Structures are given as C-alpha cells and as structure tokens.
Amino acid sequence: MSLLVTGSIGIDGVTSPHGQAEEVLGGSSVYFSFSATQFVPVRFVGAVGEDFPPAFRDLLASRDIDLAGLEVRKGSKTFRWTGRYVGDMAQAETLTLDLNVLGEAPPKVPAEFTDSEVVFLANTHPALQRAMLAQVKAPRLSVCDTIDHWIANERTELVETLKAVDGVFINDAEVRQLTGTTNLVTAGKEILELGPRFIVVKKGEHGVLLVTRDGVTAVPAYPHEHVKDPTGAGDSFAGGMLGYLAAEGSFDTAALRRALVRGTVTASFAIEDFSLRRMVDVTRAEIDARVAELLDMLRID
Amino acid sequence: MSLLVTGSIGIDGVTSPHGQAEEVLGGSSVYFSFSATQFVPVRFVGAVGEDFPPAFRDLLASRDIDLAGLEVRKGSKTFRWTGRYVGDMAQAETLTLDLNVLGEAPPKVPAEFTDSEVVFLANTHPALQRAMLAQVKAPRLSVCDTIDHWIANERTELVETLKAVDGVFINDAEVRQLTGTTNLVTAGKEILELGPRFIVVKKGEHGVLLVTRDGVTAVPAYPHEHVKDPTGAGDSFAGGMLGYLAAEGSFDTAALRRALVRGTVTASFAIEDFSLRRMVDVTRAEIDARVAELLDMLRID
Numbered sequence: 011m012s013l014l015v016t017g018s019i020g021i022d023g024v025t026s027p028h029g030q031a032e033e034v035l036g037g038s039s040v041y042f043s044f045s046a047t048q049f050v051p052v053r054f055v056g057a058v059g060e061d062f063p064p065a066f067r068d069l070l071a072s073r074d075i076d077l078a079g080l081e082v083r084k085g086s087k088t089f090r091w092t093g094r095y096v097g098d099m100a101q102a103e104t105l106t107l108d109l110n111v112l113g114e115a116p117p118k119v120p121a122e123f124t125d126s127e128v129v130f131l132a133n134t135h136p137a138l139q140r141a142m143l144a145q146v147k148a149p150r151l152s153v154c155d156t157i158d159h160w161i162a163n164e165r166t167e168l169v170e171t172l173k174a175v176d177g178v179f180i181n182d183a184e185v186r187q188l189t190g191t192t193n194l195v196t197a198g199k200e201i202l203e204l205g206p207r208f209i210v211v212k213k214g215e216h217g218v219l220l221v222t223r224d225g226v227t228a229v230p231a232y233p234h235e236h237v238k239d240p241t242g243a244g245d246s247f248a249g250g251m252l253g254y255l256a257a258e259g260s261f262d263t264a265a266l267r268r269a270l271v272r273g274t275v276t277a278s279f280a281i282e283d284f285s286l287r288r289m290v291d292v293t294r295a296e297i298d299a300r301v302a303e304l305l306d307m308l309r310i311d
Numbered sequence: 312m313s314l315l316v317t318g319s320i321g322i323d324g325v326t327s328p329h330g331q332a333e334e335v336l337g338g339s340s341v342y343f344s345f346s347a348t349q350f351v352p353v354r355f356v357g358a359v360g361e362d363f364p365p366a367f368r369d370l371l372a373s374r375d376i377d378l379a380g381l382e383v384r385k386g387s388k389t390f391r392w393t394g395r396y397v398g399d400m401a402q403a404e405t406l407t408l409d410l411n412v413l414g415e416a417p418p419k420v421p422a423e424f425t426d427s428e429v430v431f432l433a434n435t436h437p438a439l440q441r442a443m444l445a446q447v448k449a450p451r452l453s454v455c456d457t458i459d460h461w462i463a464n465e466r467t468e469l470v471e472t473l474k475a476v477d478g479v480f481i482n483d484a485e486v487r488q489l490t491g492t493t494n495l496v497t498a499g500k501e502i503l504e505l506g507p508r509f510i511v512v513k514k515g516e517h518g519v520l521l522v523t524r525d526g527v528t529a530v531p532a533y534p535h536e537h538v539k540d541p542t543g544a545g546d547s548f549a550g551g552m553l554g555y556l557a558a559e560g561s562f563d564t565a566a567l568r569r570a571l572v573r574g575t576v577t578a579s580f581a582i583e584d585f586s587l588r589r590m591v592d593v594t595r596a597e598i599d600a601r602v603a604e605l606l607d608m609l610r611i612d
Contacts, residue, residue: 027493098493192328192399194516195536215495216517217531227608230529233520235496267611307528308609310568 011150013046013256014123015039016055016079016142017132017245018112019062023092024284026099028238031284035066037089038132038155041242044289045249045276046130047074048297049257053126055079055142057117059087059110069286078120086111099240100214119145128256130248133157136164136171143174151261153177153252155244161188173205176261179248181212194219195226208266210251212244220270224263229270232278232304239284243277246289250276250297271308275300312451314347314557315424316340317356317380317443318433318546319413320363324393325585327400329539335586336367338390339433339456342543345590346550346577347431348375349598350558354427356380356443358418360388360411370587379421387412400541401515420446429557431549434458437465437472444475452562454478454553456545462489474506477562480549482513495520496527509567511552513545521571525564530571533579533605540585544578547590551577551598572609576601 022036043052051074062082071077087110093102116138124147131139131154139154146152152175160168161184168188172178178201182194191197198209198221211219215237217230251266251273258265275297282288323337344353352375363383372378388411394403417439425448432440432455440455447453453476461469462485469489473479479502483495492498499510499522512520516538518531552567552574559566576598583589 098487186399193536193538195534213517216514217529219534225608226534227611228518228531228534229611230518230531233496233527233529235494237494264612271611305611307526308611310528310530310572310606310609311565 011050011127011256011259012053012125013050013128013130013252014053014055014119014126014146015042015046015130015132015249016117016119017042017130017134018089019056019058019080020089020091021063021066022090022241022285023105024095024239024241025093026095026239027097029284031239034285035069036091036241036285038242038245040070040286041245041280041289042130042132042249043070043075044073044286045246045273045280046253046256048250048276048292048294049253049272051076052253053079053123055117055119055123057081057083057086057111057114058089060084062088069290076123079117079123081117083111083114086114093241095240098215099237102241116141127151128252129153130252131155131175132245132248136160136168139171140174151176151252151255153179153248155179155248156184158184158187169204172201175206177208177210178206179210179212179244181214181244185209185211195221198226210270212247214240214243217274218247218270220266222263222266227267227270229274229308232274232300234278234281237281240281241285243281246280247273247277250274271301271304272297275304312351312428312557312560313354313426314351314429314431314553315354315356315420315427315447316343316347316431316433316550317418317420318343318431318435319390320357320359320381321390321392322364322367323391323542323586324406325396325540325542326394327396327540328398330585332540332585336370337392337542337586339543339546341371341587342546342581343431343433343550344371344376345374345587346547346574346581347554347557349551349577349593349595350554350573352377353554354380354424356418356420356424358382358384358387358412358415359390361385363389370591377424380418380424382418384412384415387415394542396541399516400538403542417442428452429553430454431553432456432476433546433549437461437469440472441475452477452553452556454480454549456480456549457485459485459488470505473502476507478509478511479507480511480513480545482515482545486510486512496522499527511571513548515541515544518575519548519571521567523564523567528568528571530575530609533575533601535579535582538582541582542586544582547581548574548578551575572602572605573598576605
C-alpha cells in the first residue's frame with residue numbers, strides 16, 4: 011500500500027554523553043522515512059528553506075522516497091533544533107528551536123499523493139494535522155503523533171484530531187497529561203473512546219504499549235548497549251511500524267502486534283549513531299536478523 | 312527442591328491513591344513466601360518481637376510455610392514500616408521506620424534447614440546475608456536482593472556478597488548506582504564479572520531485564536489496570552521466580568527465562584490489593600491462566 015508522511019525536516023545539533031553532531035539532517039518525517047523505506051516506498055510532504063543543504067536532499071533522494079511533496083521555499087529558512095542528552099538520555103533538553111518554515115503556511119499534498127492509503131501525521135499543530143489529512147481522499151489507515159505542548163495549549167483541536175485518525179502515537183507522560191489518568195492501560199483505553207482504533211504508548215528505553223479494543227500488548231525495547239543519540243527514536247518506531255503495515259496491507263490486531271516489533275527494531279538502529287548515520291547503511295537483512303532475535307527473546311515456554 | 316528464605320517480617324502501614332491499610336502484615340520474606348508457595352513449600356527464617364500478632368502467625372502457618380526458623384523474641388519488637396505512594400506509585404516514600412528486632416542479632420538457620428538447595432537472601436546488611444548463606448551447607452542456587460543504602464554505605468561488604476551468590480535482584484536505579492554505568496545491559500554485565508551467573512534488573516511497571524552470560528531477556532510487566540499497593544512487588548517477583556525454579560529443579564537460562572514470567576505474574580497479583588490480601592486467595596489456576604495470557608501476549612509472529 012502507498013504510504014504518505016508529513017512532518018518536519020530539520021537541521022539539528024545534538025550533544026550526548028557519546029559525542030556531538032552539528033548541522034546534521036533531522037526532523038520527524040525524515041526519521042520516519044528512513045525506517046519506513048525498509049518496507050515500502052514513502053511519499054514525502056514537507057517544507058524547507060532555501061538554506062536546505064543539497065547534500066541533505068541528495069541523502070533523501072538516495073532512499074526510496076518520492077520527494078514530489080518537498081517544497082523548497084525561497085526566502086524561507088529550514089527548521090532548526092539543537093538539544094542535549096545527559097545521564098540515561100531519557101529526555102532531550104532543547105537548547106535552541108527555530109521554527110522558521112514550520113511557522114509558515116503548511117505544505118500542500120501533491121495531486122499524485124492524494125490517493126495515499128496509509129498516512130502518518132508527524133507531530134505538529136493538531137488543526138494542521140487534520141488539514142493535511144483532509145487533502146488525502148480515502149486513507150485506509152491514518153495515524154498521528156503529538157506532544158505535550160498541544161495537550162497543554164490546544165486540547166480542543168487535539169481531541170478533534172484524535173477523533174479523525176485511526177491510530178495515535180503518544181508517550182507515557184503525555185498520555186497521563188491528556189487523560190489525567192496515571193495508569194497507562196486505563197489512560198490508553200480512555201483515548202480509544204474518542205475514536206482511534208489503537209494507541210501506541212511510547213516509553214523510551216522501556217518499550218511500548220499497544221492498546222486496542224482487543225486488549226493490551228507490551229513490548230520491551232531492544233536491550234541495547236550502544237545508544238549514542240535517541241533523537242528520532244519515536245518517529246523511527248512509527249516508520250518501522252507503519253512501513254511494515256503498509257507492506258502487509260492489513261491492520262488487524264495481529265498485524266499491529268507484528269508491526270510493533272518491526273518499529274522496535276528500526277528505532278533500535280536509529281539510536282545507534284547521531285542523526286541518520288546508522289540508518290543510511292543499515293540493511294534489510296540486519297533489520298530482519300534483529301527482528302528474529304527480538305521475537306526469539308519474547309518467545310518463552 | 313527445598314527453598315529457604317530469610318528476610319524481614321514486618322507490621323506495615325501503607326497509603327496509596329487507592330486507599331490505606333494500617334497494622335498489616337508485610338516484610339520481604341513474607342511477600343516472597345506467599346508467591347513461592349504457589350510452586351513449592353518454603354522454609355522460613357526470620358525474627359519478630361513478642362508483639363507479633365497471633366493472627367499474622369496463623370496467616371503464615373496457613374500457607375505451605377515451615378515456620379521452624381521463625382524466632383519470636385521476648386522483650387523485642389517486630390520491625391515496623393509505614394509508607395506512602397502518590398501519583399504513578401513508582402516509588403514508596405518511607406514515613407516511619409522502626410528496625411526493632413532487625414537491629415538485633417540475626418536469626419539462626421535451624422539444623423533441619425541447613426540442607427536447603429535454593430536460598431533467597433532478602434535485603435539486609437550484606438555481611439549478614441553472607442552469614443546466613445554460610446549456615447546452609449551446599450546450596451545449589453543462592454540469590455540475594457539489595458538496596459541503595461548498602462550500595463552507598465557498605466559497598467565493600469556488598470561486593471563480597473555478590474561474589475558469593477549465583478543471582479542478584481536489583482532495581483534500575485541501584486544497578487546504575489552500583490556500577491556508575493547508565494546503560495542497564497552494560498551495568499548488568501559488569502555485575503556478572505563479580506561472580507553471579509545472573510542479574511535481574513527490576514524496573515517496576517516497566518518489567519525486568521535478565522542479564523546472563525548467554526545474553527539479555529527483557530520481559531514487560533503484566534499490563535495492569537488495578538494496582539492498589541506496590542509494596543512487596545519485588546519480593547513477590549523473587550518468590551514466584553525462585554519458587555518456580557525450585558519446582559523445576561533446573562537453573563539454565565531457558566529455565567530462568569520461564570521463571571521471569573512466573574515472577575511477573577505473582578508480582579502482578581501481589582500489587583492488586585494492600586498487604587497480602589490478594590495473595591491469600593489467589594489460586595494456582597489463576598496464576599497459570601495469567602502466565603498463559605502473558606506468554607500469549609509475548610508470542611508474536
């Protein structure tokens with residue numbers, strides 16, 4: 011099935027206990043796409059400024075990513091973020107944030123992308139997420155991500171977006187913030203009542219919870235010794251999960267459960283190095299081997 | 312195989328967002344024993360004061376627990392603890408702590424228990440843990456728990472104890488404190504180098520990591536909606552795990568992995584109500600049904 015992503019494209023700077031990277035490619039839709047293209051081609055919608063380095067565009071073009079929806083805006087600047095991780099790297103501390111082109115009018119979904127079947131709306135203003143979704147004629151599966159900022163400041167808009175999508179990615183602190191419920195399973199079920207078919211609660215190094223009307227699946231993160239930069243882990247997870255689902259063409263709970271493991275694995279590679287450095291060279295065979303390893307780990311008598 | 316536990320027996324008071332309980336039975340060896348007796352009889356070694364309520368002794372005696380090692384000391388008082396959980400209940404806040412009999416000479420392992428094959432040394436001073444272990448002639452499997460206090464204040468003694476045991480239960484914060492290493496897998500491997508065959512890193516609602524020389528197994532916690540009182544979760548986990556292993560009579564990595572799931576399940580019942588209230592009536596059939604549910608959850612294509 012065709013897979014469309016819309017989200018940020020950024021120029022990042024990251025410092026972690028394992029080193030630093032400056033002026034590197036980042037952004038939610040970029041991390042998503044590098045994972046998803048392990049399974050299916052990606053249709054990419056986003057905007058950058060005229061400062062967007064040609065080398066970054068070449069890097070995107072080197073993957074199975076259709077850049078027909080990449081707008082390069084004259085007179086605009088690309089979104090920039092710098093952040094720092096310390097200690098257990100559970101949370102990024104944002105050092106600088108320049109919205110730039112992300113503060114302008116949103117990009118347009120090209121006509122040839124409007125028949126997309128699977129749609130991922132990476133984090134942005136929830137009203138904008140709905141506006142993007144409305145440009146796709148008849149999505150079979152639509153999924154959004156969100157962050158604490160919209161829960162705190164645009165709750166009404168966010169609830170409207172949650173009603174409009176099939177699935178939601180949200181982290182453990184955010185699901186508690188949104189619902190006021192501390193138990194994550196109960197909180198996930200409360201969000202289901204708004205409309206979505208599934209919720210993926212992201213818990214970083216502790217893995218994910220999938221909550222559907224059929225029940226709950228907890229999958230631990232890949233037990234990793236070599237994490238250099240957690241930036242993009244959530245979007246890499248979403249890319250692996252939705253890329254796998256688009257390749258499978260089925261979205262029942264069994265398929266969602268299988269997809270969790272694929273997302274876990276693509277995220278585990280993304281965090282092994284700064285920016286997309288590891289994702290550039292990871293092979294499908296390496297992904298499949300780690301999927302098999304994780305499935306074996308989980309298969310207990 | 313015979314299973315011996317030595318640890319605290321307490322009179323607890325607990326407040327959580329779901330209610331409170333006063334003057335209830337608690338203590339590490341008690342929680343351990345209520346879980347372990349789902350699988351094998353338990354040999355119990357510990358001391359209480361003359362204030363220990365007969366009803367509590369009756370409760371212990373009603374399980375398959377051999378109380379030959381329970382010393383009731385004239386003129387002494389039973390260990391007491393009160394604590395409070397707030398929010399996500401991830402951590403107890405201790406309100407009052409009266410060591411009482413735990414500050415006196417340790418209990419003695421009765422002669423008829425000295426042939427015990429599996430030994431659990433619940434948390435106490437690490438030198439005392441070794442002294443207790445030394446009273447058992449030829450344990451086939453010895454496992455200790457510990458806490459941050461001994462890591463901070465009795466590191467040398469603790470390292471000696473870690474050299475003497477086959478397995479260690481320790482939480483995520485403590486494993487980082489002990490090793491100075493933030494990555495939990497790497498930190499677990501560093502502890503293995505001291506001598507133990509396995510480390511179980513307890514992560515509360517996020518489950519556990521088993522680290523052995525064969526590799527790492529991550530098992531999520533049972534995704535629970537009804538947690539009233541997390542007190543004793545770690546000891547209930549240990550009881551289910553070691554009770555299962557003693558019943559199996561084998562301690563290879565495959566057995567350890569199976570045992571993780573049993574510990575996860577006994578702990579999941581222990582936290583459903585205050586003190587031992589749920590453990591008093593949980594049946595082996597309920598345990599087995601939840602084990603099957605958890606194994607199914609983890610079995611993904």
